[in-house]
Structures are given as C-alpha cells and as structure tokens.
Amino acid sequence: MTTEEQKMTLHHDLKVLETESLDSGFHWLRLNPPSWSWQPGQFLMLRPREWSSDPFLPRPLSIADLDGEALSLFWHVVGKGTRKMTHLRSGDRVRVWGPLGRGFYFEPHMPVLLLAGGMGLAPFIGLIRHHPHPENLELIFGHREDLSSYPLAELSKRILTWSLQDRTPKDLAKLEKAMKVKIQGYSGDGRVLACGPRPFLSMVSRLSRENGARTQVCMETPMACGHGVCLGCSVPGAGGRTYQACVDGPVFSAEELALDQE
Amino acid sequence: MTTEEQKMTLHHDLKVLETESLDSGFHWLRLNPPSWSWQPGQFLMLRPREWSSDPFLPRPLSIADLDGEALSLFWHVVGKGTRKMTHLRSGDRVRVWGPLGRGFYFEPHMPVLLLAGGMGLAPFIGLIRHHPHPENLELIFGHREDLSSYPLAELSKRILTWSLQDRTPKDLAKLEKAMKVKIQGYSGDGRVLACGPRPFLSMVSRLSRENGARTQVCMETPMACGHGVCLGCSVPGAGGRTYQACVDGPVFSAEELALDQE
Amino acid sequence: MEQTVALGGLTLKNPVLTASGTFGYGTEASAFGDVRFLGGIVVKGLSLEARPGNPGGRIAETPCGMLNSIGLENIGAGRFVREFLPRLPWQETPVVANIYAGDYDEFAELAAYLADQEGIAGLEVNISCPNVRAGGARFGQDPDMAAKACAAVREKAGDKPVILKLSPNVTDVTEIARAVEDAGADAVSLINTLSGMAVDIRTRRPVLGSVIGGLSGPAIKPVALQAVYRVCREVNIPVVGLGGITSAEDALEFILVGARAVQVGSASFADPQLPFSLVSRLEELCEELGIESWEEFRGRIETE
C-alpha cells in the first residue's frame, strides 16, 4: 500500500445513517461504510468536529460491525464523550480513523469460545453475524444491565449463548464457574476470545493458564492517539515487557500479558 | 420583587420552537417565551448546556423580539459561539438569563429616529413591530451584507426606512450625510436611538453633539457575566468615568460617554 | 452529611465560597440565588483608594477558560464598607474582604481599617498584584516579600483570620506557602490566575489592553489541583482550593487532595446560579458517594 492509499483508508469523514438509543444509556451509531478490510477486535478513533476542544481527545471504539450497509458502533454512556456522541443525528458527519490495531486471530473451522463482559460484547457482534460457520461459535456473556440493552436476542439466533447476570459477588462466582467449565472444553484445538473489564480479563487469563487454553484478550486502556505515537496506552506484559495497546493490541494472547497476576 | 421572584424571572431553560438560517450567516432562533417585561435594547445571556466548557462564556444577544408567541433572537455568525448556536434545533433546550441591562428610553408619542448599523438592527425589530404609533418612527439602516439577510421588507411595511449600503469609504460618506440631515430633523422634541459597531456609534455621537440631538447609543462590548460582577465590560465615560455596559447600559445617553472623541 | 467546616477561626456552614472578582461586591447576583445559603463570600479585591482599572479590552475567551485584565478596578474599601457591607447578610454568611496594596504600609493600613468592621469576617490578601515600588516584581512570587506582606496584614488584623491568596506563577508554590505560614497566615487560598495572553492575528494586536492577563476557568483546574495537593502536604494551616471549579465533582476533587473549602470563580459567568446550586449538589453528591464526614474524606487521596 502506498502512503497515499493508506491515508485514504485510515482517515474519514463519514455520514451518520442512523442512530438508535436503547435503555440505560446504550446507543447504536450506523455510519456510511468505508471500504476497510477489518478483523473483529480492531477499533477506530472517533471525534466529531462539533466537539470544539472539549472533549479534547478522540474516543476509541470497537468496530462492532462493518459491511456494505453500514459501519456500526455500539456504546454505553460512561462520561462526557460517550454522552456527547448521543447528540449525533442522521445526516451529521463524524470524523473517524481506522481500522486500528491487531484484531482477534481465528480460522473459520476452529471451535471458538467467546467470553464477553458487558460492553466487551461489541467486537463480537460483527464476528458472530458474519462467521461462515456459526456452529463453531459459543458465547458466554456476563452483564450488569438488563439483557434487552444488548443485541443478544439477535445473536442467540445464530449461535449458542449463555447469559449470566453479574451484579453481586455471588453472581460473579457463578460466572467464574461457568467460564471455567467452558474454557476447559475449549482447551484442545479451540480458541478462547475475551473482551470485557480488566478484572474480567484477569479472571479469564487465570482460568486459561490453569486449564491450558489458548486465549486472546482485548485490552481497553485509555488512548490518546490510537496509532502508536503517544505511548499513553501501555499495558504490562509478561517478563517486565511493556506493550502499546493501540498497535501491539488491543488483542493480545493471554500469555503475552501478565494479567493473571493482577 | 422578592429575590425568589427575580430569580424565576431571570434564569430560564427555554425550549427552541424554531430556527431559521438565512444567507451569509444570519440566523433566527425562536424560543418558548418567558413572561418578562422588557425594553428594546435590553439583552440576555445565552449558553446552551451542550457547550461543555468550550466555548466557556455565555453570549450576549439583544432581545430582538418577545411577545406571547416567542422570544426571538437574531444573529450573525462571527466566531465559535455564534457558529455553535446554529446547531440548535427545535426541541432543544437552551439556558438564557435576562432581561439584562438598561434599554432605550422613549415615549410612544415622541418622534424617534432609529439608526442601525448592520446587526445593530436587532434591538429595533421588536420596537418597530410593537410600537403603538409606528408613524412616529423612522429608520436609517447602514448595512454591508445583502438587504435580504435582514427583516427589512417586513419592517418597511410598518415604518419609513432608508437603507444604505455601507461597504466603501464613499458609501460611508453618503451614510454620514444622510444621518446628519435626519439627526438635524430630530434635534427638537425627537429622540435618536442608535445601535451598531463602535465607529458607527462614534459618528452618531459626534453628529448628535454637533446638532444638539438627544441621542442614546447601545454599546456592544465583550461581556463575561452580564450582570455586574466581573467588571469586564467597562466603557469609558465622559469626564474620565468608567461605566459597566451590562448594568449601566448597554444603552447610554450619548453625552454620558466619550465616544465622539474616539 | 454535616457540611460545616472551620476555616482559620471562621465557621462556614458549608465549604462553598465565591471567588474574588467573580461575584462583585456580593449583592449583584441576588437574582440568581440567596447568599445566605453560601459558605461565605469573598468580594472583589479592595484597595485603600478607588481605582479605575485597566483601559482597553479586559476579557478574552480562551479554550475552556478566559483571560482578564480588570486591573483591580474597585470602588475603594471605604465605599464598600459604607455602601455594600450593610446590604450583605454578614450576620449569616461570612464576608471575606479580598485586599491588595502597593506596599507593606498600605497593606497594614487597609487591614487595620477593614478588620475593624464588624461585618468583615476575614481578610484574603491578594499577593499576585505587581508591587509598584519594587519595580514590577510581585509579592506573591518572592517568599520574603510574601511573608512581609502577610506579617503586615496579620499584625493589624486583630482577631480576624488572614488568608493569603497564592499565585501559581512560581517555580515552587509550596515555598511561598511555607513562608506565609511562618509569617502567621491563618490559611492560604490558591490558585489565583495563571499568566496568559491572547492576540488577534488580523489586527496584530493583543486582545487585552494590558497585553498579558490572568487565565482562569476549567482549563486551569489540573494546575490548581496539583498546587493545592502539594501545598496541603507542606503546611498545617487550612487551604482553600480554587481554579476552574464548575461542578460539585470538581469541588470534591479539591477537598480530596486536602482543601478545607473551595471557591467558585469564573464558572459562575457561564452559570450564575452555580455558587448556589453547588451547595445543594455537593450535599447530594456526598450522600451518593457515601462520604460520612469531611474529616473522613478530606485529603484522603491514596497515592500508593
């Protein structure tokens, strides 16, 4: 790819096709699709021009789905930026750059266990929708908010899903147990792909090590640049190494990191 | 008025009824009307909550009109804030506080000459629309932008108006001459009310002094607070005095100020 | 939660004060709220004589902030005491006089006059203004000068608390804080504005008549928090935190790093009800976060 081509691929002013607000602060944004080739787990940076300088930084978001119809983003309102994003309306233009980072690695024929904690579901949506052999996929989904906020009904039609509420310590113990059993089941030829909050990924990493599973985790650290120039997104790797989540990740194999020791 | 009543009068979250964009950056905003008693020349401060902290300060705007139907604002895009205001859409809510400052003083029976330079037309719109004796009013309007950007056709139906393009030094000389003649005509029992850029007001002040007219000018200085607490809006008065445009004005009698010496 | 805080001999019903220069002489904002609900008010900086302030542009908006160069315009301490103080509910809400002067004697005279007024609860000494006699140096940028100004005021202030207002435009603000603590300050408040400038590339002129002015607003909050945090670890007198506070969350941030009370400054231009709404919002937020007392929360930032 020449520099000129790359540039055209990365940086876009996209038109908002549709927005959708669900309960408890969940939102969908569908944008005019750029012609990217992408992997689930890759992300983009988004920054509407209307933000003036406050919020200052762009926001990293997983590519929830991308096909000929739309580039879809799915997010939960947690602060200033995600709240401002809910003001976008169809016809508006937003600036995005992507696809960024390393996505999940898997082959269509592999049995794959997906482990998602809350918004960690986002990168799996497109994966599930477009997987040529959905029978090879299975999802365990730990969630706090009401299930109806997530597109789970749709996903359950394509693959086997297990949803577990994750609000109390007791819930958590149940989730851990369920994951343990499943991870053991995928420890042979299978792959485990996980995305969710840091403690969730630590737990998954530990269970994977203990059960000899080949696991990849998607690390959502704060990011300023998203393309390797600021060194703000460091994650501690095994053996004292430091990785940059935005270019070395956000998806890492669990052994590369030291999460299970957290 | 008790403090509680004043508070309720001043500070409002108003719903946008309608927005209208004209050519060359002119905009109308019509808001759900608060029950203020107001004088033309008074203003309000406006700051939509969506602004985060950038732009930081509220924006002062003349009350262009206020009746049972709507509170109307009319502005020209000059910078960050006035540009952001164009993103408002009906149904949005904006925070305003007003009516602020001292408006124009006149009695319905007085012959009144209105002198407006560009956006200085704003405070005269409601005045003209609601004056019980429009035959007592006459307007000279100096403008740079196309006449169609201003609601002049409507105003000309009610009162006598003279429009003069004001783009070149030659235009300016013509405008000055026209104003001089008219100001002389109103120097007896009449009143002259002027609003426009500073050099325009200086010219009006000088012509008024030379011709003994009783003139009031509306001073649009940058303001941070709009209600007398920041001392940021000072205007130099006659005899070395300093006034605060937001509470002592924005309308001053021309003799109070030292504009004719600028 | 009980909101009362003690501040160098004063008792404030809550930790929310207004910042000097952003709340006039205390009466102007009455249409937006009732000052009796505030923890205290700090009025516009007063000098012995009235001052006209700076000519030319006095304010400029900047990203998330503003510059001002009011030039310490004020009506003079005497007129304030005669015309405004009687109209303020000083029996219910402490009124702190912010003061500045060109030399130590003037500071002493001003302090003596104001401390003598029943309605004045305390003095806040603005040492960020240029010291004319010492050729433009600023009291607040030199520990010895700061200490002398503090001592001059302290000596004449009787039983009224003296709060030294510190400038962030220094290499080490804790050095100045320690100097004024040693010189008898009952409290310090910080930060005053940062030195800043705005220019107009079309007219090729500075936006402010005074060329350089003071930067305030949310833009400076990180600098203010840092300064308050560091000073709180170095002095034993109470610290009043300010700089860019726009919400109850911001106020708690200052208290978390150690501030005893906070001041709301230029954010009240963006929302004139802010000082008032902050009082109730702060109480709610303490509830939400399960804060049980100021003692349990103040300064309890965990840095390990």
Added chain:
Amino acid sequence: MEQTVALGGLTLKNPVLTASGTFGYGTEASAFGDVRFLGGIVVKGLSLEARPGNPGGRIAETPCGMLNSIGLENIGAGRFVREFLPRLPWQETPVVANIYAGDYDEFAELAAYLADQEGIAGLEVNISCPNVRAGGARFGQDPDMAAKACAAVREKAGDKPVILKLSPNVTDVTEIARAVEDAGADAVSLINTLSGMAVDIRTRRPVLGSVIGGLSGPAIKPVALQAVYRVCREVNIPVVGLGGITSAEDALEFILVGARAVQVGSASFADPQLPFSLVSRLEELCEELGIESWEEFRGRIETE
C-alpha cells in the same frame, strides 16, 4: 508566500514541526501524511539507555487538554538511530532529536553520540525532567543548572544546532532563557507541559500513576503565547513556539508574538492529519491575511 525559515543553522521549508512525544519516532503517522512536507520533526525524547516509563495510568483528559505521565519511556538513542532514523526522509526534512538525561555527563555523552549521526539535524534538550542526582530538582527550573546542561550539550554537539526546551513551571521563564542563551544555545523552544493533576473522587486515587503529570493542549495556549512573547523580547536567538496549537490561526499567533517556528503537539491526537494539513493551511492563511514575508509579520505585535 515563501514559507522557508532559518532556525539556528537549519533551513526549514516551512515553520511547522511536530512536538516531541506526540509524533513517536517519526514513522508511525505515515498513514496520515507525508513527513517530507513538514518543516521538521522532533522525535520522542531519547535517553542513553532504553527506559520503561511510568507504570499505571499515563493519560487523563482534562478540559480542553490532557495530562500525561509517560515517564519518558523510550527505546534508547542507539535503537532509534539504528531502527528508525534510516527509515526517515532526513535528507528532505530535518529530524531533531529530543534528549534528556539525569546529569551533565550523560547529557554530554548523549549529545556526542547523536550529533555524530548524519541523519540528525539538531538536538532539542528537554530540561524539564527531574534531575535524579540533585534530588528531584529540575534542570529547567534553575538558571545555573539549565545553563550547565546547555553547555554540556553544546560542547559535544559539533556543528549541529542545540535547542533548549524550556519549562513554564518557573517564576520567570525569561531568566532561564537568558541563561541558556549565554550558555550557547542556538535556539529555545517553549513551552513544555505545565504541572497538573487529575483525581478520581470515586476511587479516591490520582488518575495518573505518577500522581502529577504534564498538562498540554488548547487549555495552555494562553500561557504558552505569553511565555513566547516575553522570551522573544529578551533573547536574540530564535524561539520555537508551542503549546495548544490546533490550527493555522494558532500557529500565526505564535509567530506574531515572535516565534520563528512552531510545533504541533497533542492536538495531533485529536486530528492526526493536523501537522500535515497545517502546512498548506498556513500558506493559504498568509495569503488571506496579506502577509508578504515572515520578516514582515514575525514579532510585529503592536502593543501600543
């Protein structure tokens, strides 16, 4: 208009450089633009040995800005020279190495090594980092230490220009600027970040692992402009202005107060094309404003 500027022996095809720490090692942003069009690039701060940087949170967003505490993580000067420099178009665009060290000897050694590399056009000395041996003081906050660091680098830098990067966290930045000018600096660049802090009232912890970090972005532009303005009036060497530049208008503001060149820093996180688009936008804007040459515009702010 002809955009070329001379900077301490270098010729830049335009006055737009990238700021250290916001453009990696120069190759990472190639998808957003072609560095050959830039006036120059300043790479991430290099030390003699690789450094791991700070643990914990490294960035925090603040109003119109951000805090960072990268802790000067870098791969070491040697690896930069071997792995990145050969991939940079240094024949067409000057590559300036930003350097820092813990003591004067280390500065000298680093300078000698880098100045020796053909592809390195000049050195920018970051004196805002803590000097470990002197117990946490910072070279950039003391005129003598700043001068010594400058002299140490200047002596070993051969014919390569040495730019001293100044910290705004001082009482008087012009004092430091004069000190390094006297010590042989070919230019100064300013400002580096302001000291700042962010805290989380829910976890009661600082957001940054290092507690205090450096504030950058539009929030600090007024402080930067003021510092550049003042330094330009006090020194005769060229000044590189930076701090919060987000547009060609901002760049011209720095040039109007006297800057020879400018650097684009954290604003390129918000828009990675910014350093590139600025170059053409600046040219257009000069046209629009009728600026005929840099000489006619630079420093021509009218303050009367």
